[in-house]
Structures are given as structure tokens and as C-alpha cells.
Amino acid sequence: MKEETLLSINGVSVAFKINGEFYTAIDDVSLELHRDEVLAIVGESGSGKSTLATTVIGLHNMNATKITGEINFQNKEILELSEDEFNDIRGDEMGMIFQDPLAALNPLIRIGDQIKESLDVHSDMTEDQKQARVHELLNQVGIPHPERVAKQFPHQLSGGMRQRIIIAIAIANKPQLIIADEPTTALDVTIQAQILDLLKDIQRENHAGIILITHDLGVVAEVADTVAVMYAGEIVEQAPVATLFNDAKHPYTRSLLRAMPTIDSEDDELYVVEGAVPSIKDMDRNSDLFAPRIPWTKPDVGHPVLKEIAPNHYVRGESWREFKFKDEL
Template sequence: MSDAKLLVAKNVSVSFKIHGQYVQAIEDVSLSVRPNEVVALVGESGSGKSTFATSIIGLHDLTLTQVTGQILVNQRDVLNLAPAEWTQVRGAEIGMIFQDPLAALNPLMKIGDQIKEALAVHDVYQEPQYNDRVIELLNQVGIPFPERVANEFPHQLSGGMRQRVVIALAIANKPKLIIADEPTTALDATIQAQILDLLQDIQAENGAGIILITHDLSVVAEVADRVAVMYAGQIVEEAEVGELFANPKHPYTRSLLRSNPSLDNESDELYVIQGTVPGLTHIDHHRDMFLDRTPWLPEDVRQEVDPKLAEITPGHWVRGNAWRVFKFADED
């Protein structure tokens, strides 16, 4: 794997304006992605995964959002780009596969016209080449009868087909960095497997780096090279995928893995993480907020101030010190 980094995000924080005041959603998040690497972002809904991803591709409304830190894409800090420059970066250098393909597609435009529009923005192809490139892309993402599909509207396609179209849009201009936000949500198991295989084929062909946002740990185990676990707007653990699954440390990571259904589990009951992710206005970034959901731990452990992300073994980072003493409530 190349040492050159497609993405280097350093100390990224995002705040949203709520009732006239800015409330911090993610705090001090750092992450990098190399060519041919899949980095998975995992965590429950509300952990900050999509907020971080949309800051990378510049989709926040800056009249209501503050984004600080540094985000280098191909060594250029995209946080300093003008709107016109962003138009050239999106699609050409960064592609995004959105979670809801029906919402991501224009319901009033035919599929082929939407892909042509994505091509036209970047002037990579000449007008006569557009139709050929559209058919090529639809073929590449495994859509049968591409000529027919190019002339159909999004509502005429199945969920799996729409997801393939969204992937075709994301890779139309061959970006080196692809953000896949829950690309297999609401798809059945067979279609999920096909979409994951498709992403891996695209990566192999283009040498792209992929940020895969998901809550499905089985998907992570199958396709990711490295995993960053997010909770309440912070990364609480990061490691190579094999290391994370074999040797999870942070209480949240261990809880996620324990709650994942497994054939090896002899118990009739599925482990459930008590409580919920705190709301945006209730997050205290000076504490490990997950420990509010582990009331059986000693008070001094749960109230650790400003827990830091530290490298405990090469390439394995964990926030705070609670992992050193953590046990589940039913453990001796």
C-alpha cells in the first residue's frame, strides 16, 4: 500500500448554529486515507460519522456551520476553497455515495441526463462522448440493459439499481477518494454483497481510497483495512481491522462487538447496550460520554477529564484510560 495519503484530516471540529448559538457536533477528529485503502467509520446513529464525511466534501451550509482544523485532499487544504473551486473538487477529486439513493437522485431527470450533468461540470469529456461514457459507467456498475436504464427515471428502478446509479455518479470522473455513506442500507443480503463487491472492483481498477461509513460490523470485517470507531463526535478507537476485532479496547468498541449477533454465542439473549447516544446539546467533549452508559464502573473512572487518544501499541489508538479497568456488568 502506498505511503502517499489521499486524505489527511487533522483536528477537525464541526459546530452547528442552534437557536443563535454554535453547538459542537464533532471535536478534534483526525483521520487519513491512502490509495487502495478502505477506512471504515463505525458507530451508532448520531455518533458524527456523516457530519465528518460531509465536512470533507464541503456540503455543510457555512451560514449555519463552523468547520475548523485542516482537511488535506491530495495535499490541498479544501477548507480554504472558494465555492467555484469546490465545484471542481467534488466529483473530480472526491466522490460521494449517499445513503439514500432515491433522495440523492433528481426525480425529474432521466438517469442518463444526471450522469451527463456530472460529466459536463468537469469538462473531462467532449459532448459526443457523453452517451458512450454513460453506457460505459452503467455497465461498469453492473446494470443490465444500460441503454434502457439511461432513459428511465429513478422511481422506475429498484433500490439496488438506484444504488448502482449513485455509485456510477460518484465514480463518473474517476475520483481518487470515495466516501461511501451507508451504501448497503435497506438492501437485502444478496444485493448488499453485490454492492460491496462492486466497490472493491472499482477500488482495484482506480486505486482509490474509500471511507466506508457503516454500522454493520460484518461489512467492516469483510472489506475494511482500518477502522475508526466514533462516539459522541470523537474517535474513541482506531486500529487495523484484524487488530480491532481480535483485541478491542475501548468500552464502546467492546460493547459494539458484543452486541453483534454471532453463531459462537451460546446465550439465548442478544447483548444490548443500555442507553442512547447523547443529543447534540448534551455532549460534553471534556469527558468520555459513553461511560454514562456504564454506571457499574467506579465514579472516578467515568469522570476522567479530557481523555486523550493515545497509541497503546503501534497503530492502535484508544481514547482515555477506562479501557484499562473496563468489565461488563455480568463479568466477574
């Protein structure tokens, strides 16, 4: 039983202008997100996951970015919206949670006013109603003494508290879509769990869809329904969370899973995927992009394509059929 589709991304590519030339950062990505679903996008730094999220909420500098493809959000083609029309949606129907909770808050403005700004833009509440809503939001994200905290400045709060403020800002207008860009990266593990629970609660309340961007597979296992693995700006594997953890196919996914430390691991050393994501300036889009990092495996010829190998399980290319880890050869 699938819920209604909230967001569908169709063949979206994003290119950035660097020194007058465009370089592709996201290549032909298609994804769907339903209500009540948590879609996790995982990958290393530089794999394009944040770029994709920024594209959905329309925060790229359009003077230096070229976006092609279609993004349909609640029956609106959002790539065709003007800046003003997009501003009506941003912060209202979709909200974004950013990763660095100190940098993401304006140091000169009181917490309460920063949350209230979302309401100022999108609602016609009176000042008193806004005030009450701010306190309600602070309460909801688990901040004690909302009245006092609302009058404080960001630097007076701890990292976990600031992350809660960021969440309060993102959910102020009960958005249908919440994009969470590494919401727990800057936090310690106990706070992480609290923040994830909070996100789940908020989702249940509004039947929202969540795009969760992370490189932490532990977080994915805990909250995600569907997982898309990105490498070098393209999706290399996409599957329901259980499938992905039990039956991952693509060498990159398998490498990531293997690199994840487990409590009953017998190895003393952690598995390491050699090398790094290539910079977008030296990506050859007409090749198997992950192949250079597993040189012992025969690469796909040309540019491998994403195929559905089982219901809802997509894998890019064919090389995965032969893939073995180096020590299994």
C-alpha cells in the first residue's frame, strides 16, 4: 500500500559554472518520495547528495548553475517557478534542516525572532499568535523554558539545542516535505537519537515526507524506508532499507556497508574504500565512475545505466555481478 506521491524528481541534472565552464555535479537523477516516507540519500562527501537537496529547495545561485529535468512537488513543476513563487513554497510547504547548527543561525538575531520569521513570511497570524506558535514549536522540539530561550541568542545555546532550533524553524509552517541535510552529524550519539525520534514524531503528525541526507548508515538503518546511494552525482543503487542492508549489490554500496564498524566484527582493522570521489572537474561521465576505486574488478564499458533487478531494487551497471572484495579473491 503506497501513499500518494509527494515529490518526484525526473532526470534532474545540475551543472555548476567554474571559471566560465559548466561541470556536471548531478547526472540524471530520478527519485520519488511519498507521504509518510523517509528517503535516505547516502554517499561520501562530494557524491552530490547535498547538491540534490539544495536543488529541490531551490537554493542554488542561479547565475552559476544550470538545472535540467523536472521536479514535481504537489503537482507543481518547481523548476519552472519564479523566485517569488518559489519563496511562497519554501519554508511553508517544504522546510530544510541544515547540518552545522551554529553557522545556520544568525548570530545577531534572537532565537524567537528567527523562528518567527518563517511565520512572518507565510502566515497571517497576529503577533500574539505568532508568539504562542514560537513557544509551542520550541516546546515541541523539546526545549525547556521556551519563553526564556526565545529571548536568547544562538551562542547561548548548546549544539543539540541549536539543532532543535533549526528543526523548529524548518517545521514552523508544518511543511509537507522536510529535507534534512545531515541533521545529526554535528551532534553526539545520545543527542542524535533524540533528534531522529523528534523527526519521526513530526513526520507522523503532518504525514510529511522526509529526505534525509547522511553518510551515517547507522542513522539510515534506524529511520529510513527507502535508500538511494549516490556516487559522483548519480544514483548507483536504490532499494527499500531492508533490501539494501541485507542484499546490497553495487560494489560501492557493499564497500560502504563493509566500512561500517559493527560491534561483533572480528577484524581488527576497519575496511577502507581506497581513493576518493573524483572532483567534478575530472569526472569522465562516459565511464564506470566507481571502477577506479576497485581496480581489481573488470569495469563496465561506457556509461553504466540504472536497472531494476528486483521490484523496487535498482542497481547501476553490470559489473556488480562479478564483484568480489579484494580479500575474497
